[in-house]
Amino acid sequence: MRFHVKHLLSAYVSHELPAYQRWRVSRHIQLCDACYAALRREEERARVLKTEMPRLGAARPDQLARLLPGILAEVGPRPAARHPYQMSGFGVALVLSLLVVLFVPALVMPRVAADFALSQPDPHELASTETLGVTDAPLAALATPTAIALRPWVTTEVPSQLPPPAPVARAMPVLAMPVQATPVH
Amino acid sequence: MDTYPGGSKEALLALVDRCKGGDQTAYAELYEHYAAGLYRLAYSILLDVGDAEDVLQDAFIYAFRNLRNYNPDRGEFHTWMYTITVSRCRNMRRRRILPTIDLGQLLLLGLEPSGPRQEAPEAALARHDIQTALSAALRTLSPRLREAVALRYGQGLTFREMADVLGCPQKTAESRIRLAHDALSSALGEHGRLLLEELWGF
Known part of the structure; x- marks a missing residue:
C-alpha cells in the first residue's frame, strides 16, 4: 500500500509489464481504491484513443494515388553519372572567365606601368650624389681640410661669444668631441 | 497496417x-x-x-x-x-x-473538397464532432506528447517500438503517454466527454 502503481497502469492495460510488475499491480489495485479508479480511467482512455485515433486523418484513396507519381519521378532512373573530370558547359565557361580575369591584366600591366611610371634617376647618378646628413664616414674624417673646404657652411672656428647654455634640470654628461662644427646662420 | x-x-x-x-x-x-x-x-x-x-x-x-x-x-x-x-x-x-503563405490559397485556386462519406448522416455528424474535438485536444498537446499518442494509438506500437522510433528510453515513452492521457482529458473538457458518452455509452 505504500507505493502506488499509477505510473505502471498504461503498460498494465496493454499487457506490456514484466510478470513481477504485473503481479505487483494486480495485488495493489485489490487493496488501493485510488489506483483501482485510476486503472478504470486508464482503460477507458486507452479504449477511446485506440478506436478514434486510427480514424483521425484517414486519407482518401485518390489523395495517396495523387502523390505517388511525384515520388516515383524523384527516385526513378537518373542519367549516368558524369566522369569526375568531366566538366559541364557552365564549368568550362567559368574557368575561361577566370583565366581572362586573372591573366589578361597580368599581360597588360607591365606596359601600363612603364607608360605611367615617374621618371626615375639613373642608379649611377644616385651613387655619385651625396645625401645630405647621411654618411657612414667617421667624424674625424669629415674634419680634414679637404673635407672642410668642400663644405663651406662648416667652420672650425670657435665663436667668441657663445650663447649661454640653456638651464638644465640636472647635470648632463659632457661629451668630448674633436671638432665642434657650428653652422653659420 | x-x-x-x-x-x-x-x-x-x-x-x-x-x-x-x-x-x-x-x-x-x-x-x-x-x-x-x-x-x-x-x-x-x-x-x-x-x-x-x-x-x-x-x-x-x-x-x-x-x-x-x-x-x-x-x-x-x-x-x-x-x-x-x-x-x-x-x-x-x-x-x-516561420510564417508562410500558401500560394494556392492566395491565388484562390483552393483545395479539392473532401469526397462524400459512406456513412449515415447522424453517425457521420457524431463522428465528425468527435474527430473535431479530438483534433482540438491534440493541438493542445506538446509535439512530443502528440508524437507519442499518434504512434501508440494511431499506429498501435508497443512502448518498446515507440522508444525505438522516438529515440528515447522505454520509460520515457510510457511517461509521455501518461502525461498525454491527463492532458487530453483536460483538453477534451465537458463537451468532449459528453460526446464520448454519447458515442460510447459511458
Missing part, C-alpha cells in the same frame, strides 16, 4: 531488393502498403493535410533513396519508416515556425 507486404518478412525483403534494383512496380507496392498508415501518422502529428502530404512524399523519397541503409537485423521495416516520418514531421514543424 499489416506488418509485411506480401504477408511475410521474406516477401518484404524481396520487395526491398527489387526496389534497390530500380523496379518502379516494387516502389509502388511498398508505397501502397505503407502510405495510408504513414499519412495518418503525419497528419496526427501535424494536424494539417498539406503538411502531412508533404511529409509523406518527403519520407518516401528519402526511404527509397536510402534503402541500402536499411538493415533488417536492426529493426522492422515499418519502424524504420516511422522513424523517417517522425523525423520529417519534426523538420516540418521547425519550418512552420
Whole structure:
C-alpha cells in the first residue's frame, strides 16, 4: 500500500509489464481504491484513443494515388553519372572567365606601368650624389681640410661669444668631441 | 497496417531488393502498403493535410533513396519508416515556425473538397464532432506528447517500438503517454466527454 502503481497502469492495460510488475499491480489495485479508479480511467482512455485515433486523418484513396507519381519521378532512373573530370558547359565557361580575369591584366600591366611610371634617376647618378646628413664616414674624417673646404657652411672656428647654455634640470654628461662644427646662420 | 507486404518478412525483403534494383512496380507496392498508415501518422502529428502530404512524399523519397541503409537485423521495416516520418514531421514543424503563405490559397485556386462519406448522416455528424474535438485536444498537446499518442494509438506500437522510433528510453515513452492521457482529458473538457458518452455509452 505504500507505493502506488499509477505510473505502471498504461503498460498494465496493454499487457506490456514484466510478470513481477504485473503481479505487483494486480495485488495493489485489490487493496488501493485510488489506483483501482485510476486503472478504470486508464482503460477507458486507452479504449477511446485506440478506436478514434486510427480514424483521425484517414486519407482518401485518390489523395495517396495523387502523390505517388511525384515520388516515383524523384527516385526513378537518373542519367549516368558524369566522369569526375568531366566538366559541364557552365564549368568550362567559368574557368575561361577566370583565366581572362586573372591573366589578361597580368599581360597588360607591365606596359601600363612603364607608360605611367615617374621618371626615375639613373642608379649611377644616385651613387655619385651625396645625401645630405647621411654618411657612414667617421667624424674625424669629415674634419680634414679637404673635407672642410668642400663644405663651406662648416667652420672650425670657435665663436667668441657663445650663447649661454640653456638651464638644465640636472647635470648632463659632457661629451668630448674633436671638432665642434657650428653652422653659420 | 499489416506488418509485411506480401504477408511475410521474406516477401518484404524481396520487395526491398527489387526496389534497390530500380523496379518502379516494387516502389509502388511498398508505397501502397505503407502510405495510408504513414499519412495518418503525419497528419496526427501535424494536424494539417498539406503538411502531412508533404511529409509523406518527403519520407518516401528519402526511404527509397536510402534503402541500402536499411538493415533488417536492426529493426522492422515499418519502424524504420516511422522513424523517417517522425523525423520529417519534426523538420516540418521547425519550418512552420516561420510564417508562410500558401500560394494556392492566395491565388484562390483552393483545395479539392473532401469526397462524400459512406456513412449515415447522424453517425457521420457524431463522428465528425468527435474527430473535431479530438483534433482540438491534440493541438493542445506538446509535439512530443502528440508524437507519442499518434504512434501508440494511431499506429498501435508497443512502448518498446515507440522508444525505438522516438529515440528515447522505454520509460520515457510510457511517461509521455501518461502525461498525454491527463492532458487530453483536460483538453477534451465537458463537451468532449459528453460526446464520448454519447458515442460510447459511458
